[in-house]
Amino acid sequence: MANSEPTVFKNVCPLDCPDTCSMRVTVQDGVAIDLRGDAEHAFTRGFLCRKMARCLDRVYSPDRLMFPMKRVGVKGAGKFERISWDTDQP
Numbered sequence: 001m002a003n004s005e006p007t008v009f010k011n012v013c014p015l016d017c018p019d020t021c022s023m024r025v026t027v028q029d030g031v032a033i034d035l036r037g038d039a040e041h042a043f044t045r046g047f048l049c050r051k052m053a054r055c056l057d058r059v060y061s062p063d064r065l066m067f068p069m070k071r072v073g074v075k076g077a078g079k080f081e082r083i084s085w086d087t088d089q090p
């Protein structure tokens with residue numbers, strides 16, 4: 001159940017791209033619930049490419065990795081174990 005009112009924040013796309021598209025992100029209870037191009041921006045005019053337009057799907061995907069993982073077993077076996085953020089890797 002939502003406790004706070006949705007708040008819209010003006011941002012720019014953080015991806016490494018020269019377009020630097022302007023966008024608006026709506027946040028409610030600490031969760032981004034909407035992301036769209038800023039239609040009022042003079043240059044990008046509401047545009048977001050596919051990479052950023054689907055950003056919230058990636059951020060909140062249940063498949064998103066939230067911890068560092070280390071491959072165990074042979075490469076390609078798809079087996080990993082969780083490791084600490086402080087673990088040194090060769």
Ligand code: SF4
Pocket residue numbers: 013014015016017018019020021047048049050051052053
């Ligand atoms: S939304 Fe796409 S085109 Fe726009 S700055 Fe980001 S990566 Fe570049």
